[in-house]
Amino acid sequence: MNEIKTIGVLTSGGDAPGMNAAIRSVVRCGIGLGLRVMGIKKGYRGLINGEIEEMTLRSVSDMLQRGGTILQTARCKEFTTEAGVKKAAEVARIFGIDALVVIGGDGSFRGALDMSRHGFPVIGIPATIDNDIGCSEYTLGFDTALATAMEAIDKIRDTAGSHDRCNVVEVMGRNAGYIALDVAIATGAEVVLVPEIPFDMAEDVIKPLIDARNRGKKHYIIINAEGIGNSEKIAREVEEKTGIETRATILGHVQRGGSPSVTDRVMASHMGFHAVELLVKGEYNRVVVKKDGKITSMDIEEALATKKPLPDRGIAVAKLLSL
Numbered sequence: 402m403n404e405i406k407t408i409g410v411l412t413s414g415g416d417a418p419g420m421n422a423a424i425r426s427v428v429r430c431g432i433g434l435g436l437r438v439m440g441i442k443k444g445y446r447g448l449i450n451g452e453i454e455e456m457t458l459r460s461v462s463d464m465l466q467r468g469g470t471i472l473q474t475a476r477c478k479e480f481t482t483e484a485g486v487k488k489a490a491e492v493a494r495i496f497g498i499d500a501l502v503v504i505g506g507d508g509s510f511r512g513a514l515d516m517s518r519h520g521f522p523v524i525g526i527p528a529t530i531d532n533d534i535g536c537s538e539y540t541l542g543f544d545t546a547l548a549t550a551m552e553a554i555d556k557i558r559d560t561a562g563s564h565d566r567c568n569v570v571e572v573m574g575r576n577a578g579y580i581a582l583d584v585a586i587a588t589g590a591e592v593v594l595v596p597e598i599p600f601d602m603a604e605d606v607i608k609p610l611i612d613a614r615n616r617g618k619k620h621y622i623i624i625n626a627e628g629i630g631n632s633e634k635i636a637r638e639v640e641e642k643t644g645i646e647t648r649a650t651i652l653g654h655v656q657r658g659g660s661p662s663v664t665d666r667v668m669a670s671h672m673g674f675h676a677v678e679l680l681v682k683g684e685y686n687r688v689v690v691k692k693d694g695k696i697t698s699m700d701i702e703e704a705l706a707t708k709k710p711l712p713d714r715g716i717a718v719a720k721l722l723s724l
């Protein structure tokens with residue numbers, strides 16, 4: 402492989418707070434370490450369509466604090482085909498790009514792995530509010546999304562308390578319960594439902610609420626992960642079986658936006674630097690990860706095969722604290 406002189410950067414999959422900080426870091430560290438950096442708009446779709454522009458130190462000014470992604474993101478059907486991946490690698494080469502930094506989730510890394518199989522060097526940076534990338538203890542956006550959800554649930558608690566009600570609050574996370582679990586701990590939820598752990602409505606939802614009422618509680622929050630869904634149905638059943646007036650709220654995309662937290666800005670900046678450093682050293686087809694509290698990297702194939710179970714301790718803490 403020839404020396405890497407020009408790198409491309411794109412964001413793919415759902416946007417996450419901190420993506421801009423990561424783009425900025427890749428651009429500034431890349432230029433600082435002597436590389437040219439090309440910004441690719443709208444993820445792999447923009448790559449295939451050649452929506453590519455050189456980035457300068459100034460093109461990433463004043464965006465560290467902004468949510469979303471200035472490069473935008475998109476889902477791309479064509480890229481899921483062999484021909485699409487081949488075309489993406491060809492277009493990248495036409496624009497003089499020697500390696501690609503992909504900021505996104507597992508799906509985006511699968512695309513990056515396909516590019517690497519076409520001989521195109523790649524590096525992944527984990528970014529999704531869901532924190533569901535097995536290889537990394539942390540994914541960019543998670544901390545900010547937690548803070549946003551927590552703030553909203555605190556407000557819901559105010560109104561639940563004023564009416565002696567129960568509120569079922571559905572949080573994002575796709576098929577994972579990381580947001581639900583941490584936000585349940587942070588808001589003192591009475592019940593948390595996550596897709597990783599099967600539950601029985603009577604035993605795990607109705608009984609704890611009745612027990613809590615018997616202990617003197619007057620308002621209740623049930624955090625329900627998106628992976629379980631059916632929040633309205635759960636709310637109706639709770640009301641029917643407990644007699645407690647119950648409402649359902651789906652927090653939705655509000656959790657994806659907003660100015661990134663300190664953690665997300667700092668992590669994004671370090672991860673961006675690490676990605677560029679790897680490429681400069683000629684190490685590629687890797688994902689930057691947080692492991693044992695440190696920023697390091699893992700082979701992309703191994704990274705995609707790594708699983709991260711929901712911490713049992715978290716569930717135990719959430720249950721005990723809800724007493």
Ligand code: F6P
Nearest residue numbers: 415529530531573574575627657
């Ligand atoms: O992966 C981030 C995420 O917000 C998930 O929590 C959610 O399931 C999904 O993306 C929603 O995707 P979209 O914005 O395409 O509806």
